[in-house]
Amino acid sequence: MKYDHKKIEKKWQKYWAENPKLFAADDKSDKPKQYILDMFPYPSGDGLHTGHVESYTATDIISRYLRMSGFNVLHPQGFDAFGLPAENYAIKTKIHPAETTKKAITNFKKQMNMMGFSYDWSREVISADPEYYKWTQWFFLLLYKNGLAFKSKGKVNWCDSCQTVLANEQAEGGVCDRCGKPVRQKDLEQWYFKITDFIEDTGKTSGLLSGLDKIDWPESTKAGQRNWIGKSEGAQFKMEIVTKDSVILSPKGEESKRSFVNTQDDKLHLSVFTTRLDTVFGMTFALIAPEHKLVQELKSKITNWSEVEKYIVETKKKSELQRMAEVKEKTGVELEGIKVLNPFTKKTIPLFASDFVLAHYGTGAVMAVPAHDERDFAFAKKFGLPIDEVVKSVDGKSSVAKEAYTEDGVLINSGEHNGLTSAEARKKLTQWLQKEKIGQGTINYKLRDWLVSRQRYWGAPIPIIYCDKCGEVPVPEKDLPVLLPNDVDFMPTGESPLAISKKFHDIKCPKCGAKARRESDTMDTFVCSSWYYLRYADSQNDKEFASKEMLKKWLPVDLYVGGAEHTVLHLLYSRFFTKVLHKLGYIDFDEPFSKMRHQGIILAPDGRKMSKSWGNIINPDDVVAEYGADALRLYEMFMGPLEEMKPWNTKGIVGVKRFLDKTWNYLSADYTGIFIDNNDRNQWIEGKIDGATSRETEVLLHKTIKKVSEDIESLKFNTAISQLMVLRNSFYEIEAKRPISEKSYIEPIKGQRIKKSDFEKFIILLAPFAPFIAEEIWQGVLKHKGSIFNEEWPKYNKDLVNDETIQMPIQINGKVRAVLAASATISEEDAKKLALSDSNVIKWLEGKEPKKVIFVKGRLVNIVV
């Protein structure tokens, strides 16, 4: 009978849904735990895509394998339901996001069940449910009470299309993460989380940087996070600003030049940060960001103010994108009338405002050393400024005539410091700064605090109340959750839609009872997803986000699998939350995900990315309808290594489908099967007759148990499946006992078959990969009571796994000239004797005496002549 995947898969979907205990995590069990986690999906209207199927199948195989191997496995799933896409879709269609989200979730769950993913649905979390976002709000208050959530006014990324602010991480490259449109800078008061407090270790809590060293994550992801944090060590120092009016005084009070005056009394300094203090003697000018407040403070002293002001206005008009497009073309304007004093050379140098200096990094101003910095070099060339060489390469061959020499080297033209290496000079000059009290060694980071407020509707409301008398008042915990009203107009206006709802907005102060108003911004969805993995440990708890006991039992996550696009955003924020909770004593681990892997992108058959606009999307529903869920699971795992990018090949799925059919057909009485007739079949199933497994097949079976187990643990599903194919192929080739060389049909001989218990082991090995057909064979064909997933994972026999005899290659000068059968434990002496007596070897030696004979135990012999 042909395998009817539609009927059979439906049958076991229903059976597994009715027996949720099969896959449920057990809070009370004392078996060792494993927490295997998928990144919870955003429930889009498009449903599951091939990428979801890939990573979810991988974790499903591991979860099923671990359960059968005696572990208490937590493998939950949920939905990242808040967010801009749902809201934008709602705006387009005028359907409430709660409605579309609910519908999408229903569809996702249907598809996940279709694929046979063994989730513990009793722990499902949906981030848009009040029972969930109550705790998101609780976390906000926890951070607030500990000084880690604060309101601040400053330049923020604003997306005109989405009508909201964005975190830096969501505005990379000056483009909105969600809609791809350019982002502009706007001055606004917004809520931030103090993620920068956790870059370095604090007390017993490892920092965002050092914590990376102890987790098993892809190197590229760790590098991405380090790069985003952007730690750089250098020095910061003050330079005095002098004006044209009168006498200049050196820092120590001596007169030097007549036409400048030390403005130290006005406390006007230019602070700069550099990682190359060793080049400071080559500073021939200084640069300041046009937005720097010092520029405004110096207004009265700047003689070309109208020109400077014009430049500032122009800079402001440029978008981040434009500024980046102009990377090569340096622009700027000198602040005439003032100069700065290089404290090392005591020389005065000009100061320029230029938009390539970033106001928000370091001090917003830099020392310019054109001889040793590419950007300063370009600027100096354009404005005709001097280029003073102060560092020479060790071999003395470097030249700054055509380009900057940016490597370390040996100091020249640096007074008493000549001859020092760059590293020595940095150390010494930093000490000098400290002694003179004008600067010190400093560390700067690119990472800035996380902007979490959004002027949008579909998110968790920020639990803060503004009272005219009491000011900013946190919502008392007993009043949580602050419910998101569902009767507001969610069309974007630039102001939060919640501000329009009077019922939501106007309330009484919980402290004094006076008239007050609610914060109308909602939280970034990434706040919701920064802690969801904790909730699964105790998802029904209405007293705490999770009990200490359950957190201790289940966390941290042992394996996390998801897309590489989350390298910075979600994965950095989650680590931050974990570190906050660790520091505040809620949990005893400070990294949430011990091991993580990314699934590679599955490309369309045409080699391009799957996308609606190309019309090349492979829809899992269609594939399942034609080939079945088992075939889809197996194919996606067989395509190649999990983390690699790989193109879909519709023909390729035929191969795994054939493998499944052959497995099924083996147990039939037609010409491809092993049974003579149905009576024969029934007797074998009932155990009245049994087959006999050859030594060869038995060895192969045990090798397969070993390889499949090891491959699952190291996520090498492609080779695990190929090994299962090799084993299944051998059932015919070996058991039929017909030499292949005869070229006769290798088809099963009726009645000749392996032992039933050995065949069952094969089906158990197959079960995590193709659960439907395995369950059908187990319960439907072999008539076992109860699920195959209650069975124990087979163990291999060590004695059978090690080969007794090997095919030993005999090389002459590294080239194989003969392959001889030998015992695996053959001695060196015997092996040499055997090799030298072989006729082929004798022929190749041409009577020459071997110079050397190399013997590798259990491997080969190499004769050198």
Next chain:
RNA sequence: GCCGCGGUGGCGGAAUAGGUAGACGCAAGGGACUUAAAAUCCCUCGGCUGAAUAAGUCGUGCCGGUUCGAUUCCGGCCCGCGGCACCA
């Protein structure tokens, strides 16, 4: 530019404490079965020489090194992909 990853048949990919390169699968060609097709089954399948399932020879991006032996280790290039990018 910087960081990370990778380059193996017609294709997806196996094999690295250095030890028979090309497992498994797809595609292709030939054959069996069939009135026919589908399905199924068998054989061949890196290049070259060769009638050959005899034998040989070249082959894991390129050049060189270490070694009895290199896809694997080392040095120097070339190419592709992904991420970051005026961060001083």
